[in-house]
Amino acid sequence: MRLYPIFFFLIISFSSMAQEDLVTVSRVLKLMGTRFEITVVAQNEDIGYINIDEAIAEIKRIEKIISSWDSNSETSQINKNAGLQPVKVSTELFELIERSKKISKITDGAFDISYASLDRIWRFNGEMKKLPSKEEIDKSISKINYNDIDLDKENSTVFLRKVGMKLGFGAIGKGYAADKTKALLISKGVLGGIINASGDLTTWGTKNTGEKWMVGITNPLDTKKMFSWLPVIESSVATSGSYEKYVVINDEKYSHIIDPRTGYPTKGVKSVTVFAKKAELCDALATAVFIMGRDSGIHMINQLPGVDVVVIDENNEINKSSGIIFDSSK
Numbered sequence: 001m002r003l004y005p006i007f008f009f010l011i012i013s014f015s016s017m018a019q020e021d022l023v024t025v026s027r028v029l030k031l032m033g034t035r036f037e038i039t040v041v042a043q044n045e046d047i048g049y050i051n052i053d054e055a056i057a058e059i060k061r062i063e064k065i066i067s068s069w070d071s072n073s074e075t076s077q078i079n080k081n082a083g084l085q086p087v088k089v090s091t092e093l094f095e096l097i098e099r100s101k102k103i104s105k106i107t108d109g110a111f112d113i114s115y116a117s118l119d120r121i122w123r124f125n126g127e128m129k130k131l132p133s134k135e136e137i138d139k140s141i142s143k144i145n146y147n148d149i150d151l152d153k154e155n156s157t158v159f160l161r162k163v164g165m166k167l168g169f170g171a172i173g174k175g176y177a178a179d180k181t182k183a184l185l186i187s188k189g190v191l192g193g194i195i196n197a198s199g200d201l202t203t204w205g206t207k208n209t210g211e212k213w214m215v216g217i218t219n220p221l222d223t224k225k226m227f228s229w230l231p232v233i234e235s236s237v238a239t240s241g242s243y244e245k246y247v248v249i250n251d252e253k254y255s256h257i258i259d260p261r262t263g264y265p266t267k268g269v270k271s272v273t274v275f276a277k278k279a280e281l282c283d284a285l286a287t288a289v290f291i292m293g294r295d296s297g298i299h300m301i302n303q304l305p306g307v308d309v310v311v312i313d314e315n316n317e318i319n320k321s322s323g324i325i326f327d328s329s330k
Contacts, residue, residue: 022191027052031059032067032174034198041192041208042186057183062177065093066169068116075167079116083163085278086152094156097149100172100284104146107288107300113159115260116168117143122265124256125148126156128247132245137263144260158311174200175238175283182279200286202236202279217273217318230275230324238282240290241271266291268314275324276307285309294319 002050025048026039038055042048067073074089081087089097100113119140121132132140148161160167169176174197181195182202192205194213203213215237216226242255246265253267272290274282285307289297294311301309308323 018266019097022288023048023076023128024208025049025052027056029056031056032063032197034174034196034203037124037196037300038181039194039196040190041205042190045065047202047206051185051188051193054188055185055195058181058184059267062173062180065090066096066173066176068166069170072165074263075169078158078160079166082160082165086150086155086157086159088157091156093152094158096169096280097158097167098151098153100169101146101149101279103172103284105286106304107292109146109261110259110291111171111284111288112144112146112260113167113169113172114146114149114165115171115258116166116258117141117164118133118258118263121263122247122256122258124245124247126247128249131249140165141260141263155297160231171287172280172284173196175202175279178202178236178279185228197279200279200283203232204234217312218271235275235277236279236282237273238279238286239271239273240286242266242269242290257287257290266293268293269297269311270290270314270316272297273310273313274301274307275309276304276310281307 010122022041022043023045024039024041025045026037028035028037030116036059036141038052040048040051042051064070064073066075068075068079070076074093078087078089104112121136121140143162143165148165150159150161171179176199178195179202182204185193186204192207194201194203206212212233214232215232217228218226240257242257245256247254257266259266269290272286274289276282289301289309289311292300294313298309298311298319298321308321310324311319313319
């Protein structure tokens with residue numbers, strides 16, 4: 001019996017020694033039109049940078065499938081044939097659209113990948129001086145409806161029922177890319193890391209020191225400060241916020257996050273941070289909760305197993321789902 005404690009001690013000592021030999025390597029670059037920071041824990045810097053190059057290649061591969069700006073992408077082919085004919089797509093894209101429709105149903109359309117059909121009548125670059133008319137808004141959202149995305153699983157085809165409909169993955173694509181990249185690196189034996197797609201991030205393993213990866217909840221009043229720090233263990237996080245991009249008309253602030261069901265900017269929430277296993281789900285639900293509002297959004301999240309949320313409302317009060325426990329000591 002005395003052998004077991006010695007054996008346990010040897011395992012711990014070996015693990016600690018191996019952990020000390022590891023290094024953390026990071027790279028920041030622009031991919032999918034946004035800022036990506038890729039961090040990996042590796043045996044040495046050379047291996048770490050090889051891993052990062054593989055991650056970059058995977059993100060670029062995904063972008064060629066889901067980009068609505070690339071005229072040769074599968075998504076662009078779907079959009080070009082809206083109202084005309086179904087388009088055969090890869091299983092990967094078909095299943096992403098299928099999951100997106102399920103999230104639309106759960107959120108009662110607050111999340112909707114057909115939002116890309118929205119006419120750009122709201123502008124947040126300083127040019128906008130007056131509100132769009134009701135007629136303009138009604139016309140803008142007339143082609144948005146996830147129920148008008150027809151999926152034929154047997155033939156792996158996608159058909160948008162209305163001419164002018166468009167799919168866009170801006171509210172789920174970064175999270176999806178992060179998940180796929182994480183899975184690739186894990187399959188190649190990378191012990192730990194973070195894929196951070198402009199605030200939509202996923203983690204695995206630990207730091208080379210053995211410490212947990214931590215994420216801070218940004219204070220909307222001062223984005224250089226954090227309300228709290230939370231550990232992210234083999235998990236993902238995504239944040240949506242209205243504090244950086246908005247327009248003020250007649251002394252009223254309008255968020256850049258538009259409700260695809262009404263065509264109007266959302267109100268009542270300053271930021272939403274969602275925690276779940278998959279970055280894809282976090283990405284989509286962060287937008288949805290922002291649009292649904294504090295009470296409805298938190299109520300929905302509390303019905304979803306393995307998902308939690310922190311909502312900072314217009315009064316700068318922190319609201320959270322039942323599974324969140326704050327740790328402000330880090």
